Amino acid sequence: MRYNCILFDFDGTLCDTAAGVMGAYRIVLGRLGIPIPTEETLKSFVGPPLFETFTKVFELDTREAIEAVNIFREVYAEGGARQYEIFNGVPEMLAALREAGARLAVATSKMEEVARRMCCERGIEKYFELIAGSLPDNSRSGKEQIISFALERLGLPDAAEALMVGDRFYDVVGAKKRGMRSMGVLYGYGSRGELAGAGADYLAESPEEVARQILGMK
Numbered sequence: 001m002r003y004n005c006i007l008f009d010f011d012g013t014l015c016d017t018a019a020g021v022m023g024a025y026r027i028v029l030g031r032l033g034i035p036i037p038t039e040e041t042l043k044s045f046v047g048p049p050l051f052e053t054f055t056k057v058f059e060l061d062t063r064e065a066i067e068a069v070n071i072f073r074e075v076y077a078e079g080g081a082r083q084y085e086i087f088n089g090v091p092e093m094l095a096a097l098r099e100a101g102a103r104l105a106v107a108t109s110k111m112e113e114v115a116r117r118m119c120c121e122r123g124i125e126k127y128f129e130l131i132a133g134s135l136p137d138n139s140r141s142g143k144e145q146i147i148s149f150a151l152e153r154l155g156l157p158d159a160a161e162a163l164m165v166g167d168r169f170y171d172v173v174g175a176k177k178r179g180m181r182s183m184g185v186l187y188g189y190g191s192r193g194e195l196a197g198a199g200a201d202y203l204a205e206s207p208e209e210v211a212r213q214i215l216g217m218k
Contacts, residue, residue, distance in 0.1 A: 012188030
């Protein structure tokens, strides 16, 4: 295959987590006295780093944003992290790529321990050599940081050997900053315009198409 290692985002790429994430945002914003936006806007918050959403969208300062992130994580762990489903075709996609000899890893802005537990609950952890996510102290939270950590742990000094697969602008841009190509998935939370505009090298309509495209690349 053209790429020896495939990094996958979690929210909107492997699993549909929108209900739990949006519910947690509603609770957190209510506690902070911030008006709750529309459903469409809330859905746009699924995937991007929490700190970035609270600072850029809600214009909280650093201290306020850290507090909001901590509240979100507490609320999400209490219930939101149980509200998710694996996308149809994802297990088959992962199995096909592994069978072909690809190394697979998760690179997500979600808390690493939460992502690991959710992968285990849905039986897909067996496909991944590494599950990399954000840390409680926010020392690793941006997508570029998480991708860099994953590449280092996987022993891939040449980022061009890897492909990032995700559904949002952040996945594409994070990959570009590390010299990687990316594939945007259109069954998640990002639009074709968002992904193409960010510069995704490939687009796929379904998990089946993700596997088919990757396996067909020379």
